Amino acid sequence: MARRKVIWHIGPADPGTSFLAEALDARASELASLGIAVPTGAWHEVEDKIWRHKGVSILSTPDIARADADKIALRLVGLRDLEVHLVLLARDLPTQVYAAWQDALQHGSSTPLKKYVTRVLDPARDHWQAEDFWAGHDLATILPAFTRAFHADRVHVIATDADADGVWNAFLDVAGITDIERPEVYTPPALKAELDPERVLDITTAWAKLIADRGFDLRGSLISASTTAAAAESAGKKEQLEALAEVLTEATAEIERLRAEVEELRAENERLDSKRLKHKRRVERLRAELTAID
Structure with a gap:
């Protein structure tokens, strides 16, 4: 083994x-x-x-x-x-x-x-x-x-x-x-x-x-x-600036990735909110129908 x-x-x-x-x-x-x-x-x-x-x-x-x-x-x-x-x-x-x-x-x-x-x-x-x-x-x-x-x-x-x-x-x-x-x-x-x-x-x-x-x-x-x-x-100063520019480019790309991820989550949240609202209205309608039967 x-x-x-x-x-x-x-x-x-x-x-x-x-x-x-x-x-x-x-x-x-x-x-x-x-x-x-x-x-x-x-x-x-x-x-x-x-x-x-x-x-x-x-x-x-x-x-x-x-x-x-x-x-x-x-x-x-x-x-x-x-x-x-x-x-x-x-x-x-x-x-x-x-x-x-x-x-x-x-x-x-x-x-x-x-x-x-x-x-x-x-x-x-x-x-x-x-x-x-x-x-x-x-x-x-x-x-x-x-x-x-x-x-x-x-x-x-x-x-x-x-x-x-x-x-x-x-x-x-x-x-x-x-x-x-x-x-x-x-x-x-x-x-x-x-x-x-x-x-x-x-x-x-x-x-x-x-x-x-x-x-x-x-x-x-x-x-x-x-x-x-x-x-x-x-x-040297030139190398430092080039390195910092690379870091900033990477950081900007990461910010854009996170922003896109946030937008996806926001859209999903809105979809779920809409779904929850539909279920809530359905429950309220069923509750009203049951009350009418009683």
Whole structure:
């Protein structure tokens, strides 16, 4: 009998890797032909599908990286007695910071990139934007929260390329999957913020030490990837504007989709209201006829 195995992408909560869930769903049929399930839905439905599938299941929920201990425990208890592998896909830090800033703009922030970087890299981390960023990106927090009950060989930290294809291939590689092309789903531009190389080195060195001390499976170098990226040219004004234009285009398309959905719901509601009115009139007519008979 095939052993149930779960390959679970748990973070960081990087907008640049959040496309994985949609991409896996788009390739669910191809993966199913390989005996691999892509469970979706509410968490209890995901658990049920994992247990019903006698083989490998893969899923991506990077925002779970922000969860507190109680929420993590609730997620893990339903997977007890399964062979669960936790995967963290860590792009270089300058790319992660830029993606988080861009995502913040999309959700209404007006903070300039330079100010956002200053707040995030402040060692005190006392600004709410710093707290929000590191809650979902700090491997020194995420790893201990999730891995207390896991063998080191079931925790995989991947220093992945920043582009979408690199992220896609890195995740599938953990599951032993090759030759499945990434589907065309929206992914934000992989641009870089200008970060202090020494600060980046301090952060990534601490992460690397934690991973080495715990004996986790580290693929690639967190230090060299981030420090090289920090030393590279950051996104210029033109690239930033082009990236923001792409984000706005995507947001506009989503607004139009939601507006169309609202119109469909409104039309359906009007149809149901009309149907209810007809039934009400019919009931009133029948009631009047019964009263006349009495």
